[in-house]
Amino acid sequence: MNRKTVFRNLAIVAGILLVIYAFSYFGNNTRGWQSVDTSVAMAQLADKNVTQAQIDDREQQVRLTLRNGNDATSGKTEIIAKYPAAASDEVFSAVQNSGAEKYNTTVTQESWLSQLLIFVLPMVILLGLFIFLMGRMQGGGRGVMGFGKSKAKQLTKDMPKTTFADVAGADEAVE
DSSP, X not given: OOHHHHHHHHHHHHHHHHHHHHHHHHTOXXXXXXXXXXXXXXXXXXXXXXXXXXXXXXXXEEEEEESSOOGGGTTOSXXXXXXXXXXXXXXXXXXXXXXXXXXXXXOOOOOHHHHHHHHHHHHHHHHHHHHHHHHHHTTSSSOTXXXXXXXXXXXXXXXXXXXXXXXXXXXXXXX
């Protein structure tokens, strides 16, 4: 491979990775929220210091908008905390009893396209790898039906036609 193709391929891979990173960064809607321990969030709910609450069930996190920030929340009024799946009922009842003006539970669903990609993409990669390796085992790129082709060197007019009989009696060869 020459340098141009290597650098071009590296640039393409770097561009793809950059696009994936950008989607994950800008698609994250929890930027600006202060991450706190679950105990801090539960204490804020128990103290009735919450105006709005949102439970993200699939991500197992609760977002709280507080009336007043304090030392436990580093002065922030928007906090987010993760909780274990076993504590879902406890978190929901704490949100209900917190006196929040507004609360909501969201259950995010993956799109059918992403579910299809998760299922089909590994099979396509494995099938492509299998086909590539089978082609390499057959002698490199000659294809599936390439078994009849000879690897012998073809004779042309320009090739010298020196035989053993021509050099057998030469002085250099006899000692």
